[in-house]
Amino acid sequence: MYRTYFSLSRLVFALLFYSAFVPIAFARSDEPHWIRVNSSHFSVVTDADEKHGHEVAVRFEQMRAVFGQLLSRSRINMSEPLDIIALRNDEEYSKVVPIRQGQGIAAGFFIPGEDRDYFVLNLSKDESWRSISRDFALVFLNYNYPPTQPWFDEGFAEYFSSLRLDKQVQIGSDPNSFTELLNSSAWMAIPDLFQKISDASSIEEKSRHMLFYAESWIVMHYLLTQNKLSETGTYLDLIENQKLPVEEAIQKAYGMSPPQLEQAVKDHFHSLSQTPNSGMGVQLNGVPLPENIGSSTQELSEAEGRALVAEMSLRIPEHREQAVQQLESITNLPKGDNVVARRALAWAHMEKKEFNPAIEELNKGGELDAKDPWLHFYLAVVRLRAAESSRTSIQGLPNMMQDLHSVLDWDPEFAEARSILAMAQLDGGGVHAAMDSMRPALQLSPRNQTYRLDMAEIYLAAKNWDAATAMLERLKNSPDPQVAKSATEQLEGLPMLKKYGVMPQSPTSGTQQTAAQSEPALPSIGPPSSARRPPESEAQKAKQNSKTDEEASDDHADQIPAAPQVDKRVIKFMKGKLLAVDCTQTPAATLTVAVGAKVLKLRTPDYKSLTLIGADQFSCEWKGRAVAVNYRAGGAADGDLVSLEVQ
Secondary structure (H helix, E strand, O other), X not given: OHHHHHHHHHHHXXXXXXXXXXXXXXXXHOOOXXXXXXXXXXXXXXXXXXXHHHHHHHHHHHHHHHHHHHOOOOOOOOOOOEEEEEEOOHHHHHOOOOEEOOEEOOOEEEEOOOOXXXXXXXXXXXXXXXHHHHHHHHHHHHHHOOOOOHHHHHHHHHHHHOOEEOOOEEEOOOOOOHHHHHHXXXXXXXXXXXXXXXXXXXXXXHHHOHHHHHHHHHHHHHHHHOOOXXXXXXXXXXXXXXXXXXXXXXXHHHOOOHHHHHHHHHHXXXXXXXXXXXXXXXXXXXXXXXXXXXXXEEEOOHHHHHHHHHHHHOOOHHHHHHHHHHHHHHHOOOOOOOHHHHHHHHHHHHHOOOHHHHHXXXXXXXXXXXXXXXXXXXXXXXXXXXXXXXXXXXXXXXXXXXXXXXXXXXXXXXXXXXXXXXXXXHHOOOHHHHHHHHHHHHHHOOOOHHHHHHHHHHHHHOOOHHHHHHHHHHHOOOOOHHHHHHHHHHHHHHHHHHHHOOOOOOOOHHHOOOHHHHXXXXXXXXXXXXXXXXXXXXXXXXXXXXXXXXXXXXXXXXXXXXXXXXXXXXEEEEEEEEXXXXXXXXXXXXXXXXXXXXXXXXXXXXXXXXXXXXXOOOOOOOOOEEEEEEEEEOOOOEEEEEEEEEO
């Protein structure tokens, strides 16, 4: 009896003890719990539960599918890693949201970057993904569509932002009260709309340019619903590559005059606006349903979750100092130090050109997780920036290349890593390797003007003067003023480069420092490479050899040499279909290319050295392939190839 009573009293005591701590248990369950949800193409870091993280991943997968369907793309590039952070409430979101025009952004925001892009969502708002759908469209256009005019990008982005992902997928409804504006305002003429150039600030000030956005939206609505995107591609080629006037390009591409096209768009708009707003939208089939999109979940420590958010916050100027303080506090926690915090601090140091502290942080991160791909990438970046800052050759090239290869094993579509690898290979004298690395970077990021400038530099190093000239001629009109200036300077310096092997603006040896004098040792994460530094480049050899030429010609040493005799025929560009390749006189080859009803015979004296884009090597078996060529015309139906792009 005593034993029974004792057992019962112990049970009552245990129940009372447990009930006393129930509120504490619930409070702990409500604390941030960080997870990473991975789908086929996206990764979501969130402090919400698995259900909400999965829903965000599903919406991004569906947006990706809709983008591909609208542009008829079976392959969709994601040329930079894309990080998604989904915060569960206003309190956490308000700590990181950018301040624009005195206010925070309620539901979500986008941060572009050279190394990665960020989408950040506030999960306390309904359908927060819709707040970034417009930015999503513009990001994927940059990676998957050639350069266009502003009306195309803005019209497509507005059209895409009308996306609804409910039980049925719909797109095309009025995204921003454009219907009323178009009904009450005089429209811009189509040629004026197509030629309008808006700078970055005016693009953001939508209130001052609503008519441009509204009309761009309805033009894109017409083109997409009437299946005229292929004609639009032709129009853009005529404008961007063949430099035709807008009116002539419209007539050739669409088979109608600008006034006729404008009337067709207006008729399309009025037919839609006569019905309720929902009638503007169209249903999309073939978009994966939520139940058919899988995901996996990975647990994260609170320190790592906080570090990932702080790593993003570094990209927001008004939050950078606070983010650095938070990262430093994380590394000082007994069990909080992690590789994310270390690589983020290294990034912050690199932005201020503090290369020594950056290297120290990367080394500490390597001790925590030597396999982290971002550590290897940032170690390569710090080598490159240190060399650019000190105007010396890159130190530790073999290790740098090894780091970049490990990054590309992790993400083969990382265009920036391929570009840096190409420039490292060029610095080491591997001109052909550099060309092979840069080509996929151009394909993965077709609008990146800096990559094209880098490719022109590679062509110059390879003494492929024709290909370099053709690319620089295009880049001298680049919308990026720095790219345009550099291209112009390189074109002006070509005569000296061809004769002496150096550009006129090259720094003298007296102004350069050695890497040992200017920068610290730059170790690699992981086992060191046993490879030796490649031999000096052809440009370096030419620079040394040029000293003899200058000493033998003192009376002309201070004069810029006259341009050598070169082929002065204009380099033309065209797109067509490759009908056949004749290699019977190897290594020479003759390509038969059809452009509409016209057939051209284009020759190359050596197809093995032909500048080739879109393929690893030339094939004499090609036929029926879409191609783009730069060439010098011979007669009316023949010419000499400068470069060939296989599409």
